[in-house]
Amino acid sequence: MRLHSLSLTLVCLLLSACTSDEATSLVERYASRTANAIEIDFDLALRPNSALYTQLPPRRERLAEVPEIRQGLLDLLDLRACDLMQLVSERNTSLGRVAGPSQRLIYELKILPRLQQCVVQLETDPERAELRGELLDFVQIKQSGFAALVFNATYNTDEMEQHFSFGAAPLQPNQIGYLTPLLEPFQRLLTVAELSKQESWPTPEFTDDLESSFEALYRADFGARWISSMALLTQTLEQTSAAIERRLEGRPICFNKRQNAKSKILWNVFMKFYVGELQPYIAQVEREGRQWSQLHMQILDSLETETVNKVYPLISTQKDSIIWGRYIRARDRHTAAWQNQLDQCGLRPGAANKS
Structure with missing residues (x-):
């Protein structure tokens, strides 16, 4: 009986120690x-x-309000010359469309520098001046909303x-x-x-x-x-x-x-x-x-x-x-x-x- 009482006491002490x-x-x-x-x-x-x-x-x-971009605008641009098609297609997958905030941030960290590089690359191609202008507008919108996206x-x-x-x-x-x-x-x-x-x-x-x-x-x-x-x-x-x-x-x-x-x-x-x-x-x-x-x-x-x-x-x-x-x-x-x-x-x- 005394052993049983001692056991209960020890259990209570252990429980109180765990929850203290x-x-x-x-x-x-x-x-x-x-x-x-x-x-x-x-x-x-x-x-x-x-x-x-x-x-x-x-x-x-x-x-925070992120500037809206017309849906599919990036898809309409011919980005094959800048080797961006694969990165853009990743966003268009079912997984990309339901990505959480962290995945969207990771995507933006990858796509924005590549788009900026593409703008620079197209400077030397007069035949693609219109494409460069459209792409530049797109990049500027993205940049203006980047702080809000990070927040x-x-x-x-x-x-x-x-x-x-x-x-x-x-x-x-x-x-x-x-x-x-x-x-x-x-x-x-x-x-x-x-x-x-x-x-x-x-x-x-x-x-x-x-x-x-x-x-x-x-x-x-x-x-x-x-x-x-x-x-x-x-x-x-x-x-x-x-x-x-x-x-x-x-x-x-x-x-x-x-x-x-x-x-x-x-x-x-x-x-x-x-x-x-x-x-x-x-x-x-x-x-x-x-x-x-x-x-x-x-x-x-x-x-x-x-x-x-x-x-x-x-x-x-x-x-x-x-x-x-x-x-x-x-x-x-x-x-x-x-x-x-x-x-x-x-x-x-x-x-x-x-x-």
């Missing part, structure tokens, strides 16, 4: 210890991400949308390098986005491997987990700041900045649970989050489309942005609250005597 959320446990422990140290009764009231942030608009509202292929797909979803578990403490697998895919997308500012360019060497970059985005969930981490930290910092500020409004822990037993407890909590546990997690989320946001901003800054404004507020690191802005305000308020509380007892990080 170390990040949430960390902030709850920090808030609880701080509440005890400042003698203010409060519990973290963590709300879902949707209560803090505005989600991405629906895909139909984010779609749609990048931000209006399942692969990227899931990184802006709400409800994922937060990043866990010491889970370093979670963003690393996405660095190369983002660098490729940035290279493609920057092409939209150039008049002519060669097909990137990685074009045939671009599908693997979208697959890497699909298999990862860094963005969604980072959003949850920011929501977790923002609420923790806001609510803990409010509790410390309430304490500062009441009877001081230290009279005339003279340290006592309560100030020693306060200092120990600050060093062990804030400096020792919460700050490293804050640094981790900030460091990878800034890298994540910078990657997006570089891509969006390269794409001159109005719809970038539908995404930008969620990744911008500016103080007025949706996620970073509220977090920065909470972080700065929290720092000031702790500084004021410690100063009340003559305590500041770096001071020689804390006893």
